[in-house]
Amino acid sequence: MKAILFALLFSVLFVSETFAQKRNVIDDEANVPEYKLPDVLTRFNGGKVKSAKVWFNKQRPEILKKFTDEVYGKVPGKLDISDVKVWETSDDAINGLAKRKQLSLFFKKGDRSLEVNVLMYLPKSQQKAPVFLAYNFSGNHAVYNDPNIRLTESWVNNDPSVGIINNQVTEQSRATASNRWPVEEIIKAGYGLVTVYYGDVDPDKNDFSDGIEQFFYQENQTRPKYDEWGSIAAWSWGLSRVMDYLEKDEQVDSKKVAVLGHSRLGKTALWAGATDQRFAMVISNESGCGGAALSKRIFGETVQIINTSFPHWFCGNFLKYNNNEEELQVDQHMLLALIAPRPLYVASAEGDKWADPRGEFLSAKYASAVYELLGLEGLPSKVMPEVNHPVMGTIGYHIRSGKHDLTLYDWQQYIKFADKFF
Numbered sequence: 001m002k003a004i005l006f007a008l009l010f011s012v013l014f015v016s017e018t019f020a021q022k023r024n025v026i027d028d029e030a031n032v033p034e035y036k037l038p039d040v041l042t043r044f045n046g047g048k049v050k051s052a053k054v055w056f057n058k059q060r061p062e063i064l065k066k067f068t069d070e071v072y073g074k075v076p077g078k079l080d081i082s083d084v085k086v087w088e089t090s091d092d093a094i095n096g097l098a099k100r101k102q103l104s105l106f107f108k109k110g111d112r113s114l115e116v117n118v119l120m121y122l123p124k125s126q127q128k129a130p131v132f133l134a135y136n137f138s139g140n141h142a143v144y145n146d147p148n149i150r151l152t153e154s155w156v157n158n159d160p161s162v163g164i165i166n167n168q169v170t171e172q173s174r175a176t177a178s179n180r181w182p183v184e185e186i187i188k189a190g191y192g193l194v195t196v197y198y199g200d201v202d203p204d205k206n207d208f209s210d211g212i213e214q215f216f217y218q219e220n221q222t223r224p225k226y227d228e229w230g231s232i233a234a235w236s237w238g239l240s241r242v243m244d245y246l247e248k249d250e251q252v253d254s255k256k257v258a259v260l261g262h263s264r265l266g267k268t269a270l271w272a273g274a275t276d277q278r279f280a281m282v283i284s285n286e287s288g289c290g291g292a293a294l295s296k297r298i299f300g301e302t303v304q305i306i307n308t309s310f311p312h313w314f315c316g317n318f319l320k321y322n323n324n325e326e327e328l329q330v331d332q333h334m335l336l337a338l339i340a341p342r343p344l345y346v347a348s349a350e351g352d353k354w355a356d357p358r359g360e361f362l363s364a365k366y367a368s369a370v371y372e373l374l375g376l377e378g379l380p381s382k383v384m385p386e387v388n389h390p391v392m393g394t395i396g397y398h399i400r401s402g403k404h405d406l407t408l409y410d411w412q413q414y415i416k417f418a419d420k421f422f
C-alpha cells in the first residue's frame, strides 16, 4: 500500500515538474523577465577593475574560480599522457592535398586505462600548420568519407539511421556527419583539422563509472563530489591533453590552435579556452545555455532544464541555481571575458531559439568591456547584426539563417576569422 502511495505521489510530482518545465520555456522576447547582470569589471568585493594588471592578477582568477566552484567543477587531480601510439600516416589523403595521421593517447592509473583516438588532416602546403581542434559527436570515421579512418570502438549513443546499434558504430556509420566537416575547404584554406570523439574521454550519459572521472576516485566514491567536474569539464580536460600532444607534434603550429565546438561541445570549447590559455582562438557554435548564452536572461533552455535533462554535464553545485539564476555571482559574459585577449567567435542560428541567439549576442557584447580594457576591439557592433551579416573584431559574431547545426557557412566565417589573426 505504502509503495503504491509513494508511486502515486512520485508520478504527481513528476508530472507537475514536467508541466512546470514546459510552462517555463520562454521563446518570445516580450516575455523575458527582467534580470540584472554582474558587471565583468566590478570585483566581488565591490572594487572597480581599471587596469590590465588588476584584470589578470585579481579579477580573472576570481571569476575563473567562481565558474570552477559553482558551474563546471574542478579537475580533481593531474594525469598526463602515458603513451602515444601512431596507428598510421599518409602523405596522400584528400586527393593528394593533405597528410593524414591517426594516433591514440593513452592514460593510465593503477589498473585503469583510457584510449583517446585522434584524427588529423594537415595541409601539405604547410610545414607547420595552424589547426582547428574540435570534438565530434559520433566518432572520427563519421567526419569524412575516407575508408582509412578507424571506426571507433567506444560507446556511442544509439542511432540506427546511421548504423549505430547496441551503442557500437558499424561500416554504415562512415561519413554520416560529413556535412558538418568541410575538410577539403579547411585544408585548401591552409588549416589542419584535429578531431576526437568526445565519448572517448567520457561517454555522454549520466554514469560516472566509464569515463575519465573514475581515475580520480577515492575509495568507495562512485561519482564526482559536488565541486568536482561534470562531463563538460572532463571533456575540456581532454582537449587540453590533446593540446599537450599537439605541442610536441612538429607538423602543427601549436601557437595557432583554434578550439571549436558545436552545441554541448561549444560549451566544452569555451570552458577549455577559459581554463587553458594555450588555445589561441576559441569558437563557440550555438553553445547556448551553459555556453555563450546568458543564464540570468530566461529564454529557451534554462539552468533548471539543462540540469534536469543532463544531470552529468555540470558540477553538483550548479543545481543550486535551478530556477534561482539570480543567486549566481557570475554569468556567461564573464566566461567569454576569460578568453581575452585571445580572439573569440560566437555564432548563433535564427532557427535555434533553444540556444537563445540574443542571449549569446549580449554575452559577447558585455564581454567586450574586458577586451576594450586590454586595448582591443571587442565586438564591433553594439546592436545585434542582421541575419547572415557577420561582424568581426577581436570578438566575432554571426547569426545565420537555418537551424541548430554546424554548417559550411559557419566554417567559412571561422576560416575568415582565423585568417585575420593566424
Ligand code: GTR
Binding pocket: 262, 263, 264, 265, 287, 288, 289, 301, 306, 309
Ligand atoms: C540539447 C541541449 C543543448 C545543446 C544540445 C546539443 O538537447 O539542450 O544544451 O547542448 O543538446 O548539444 O546538441
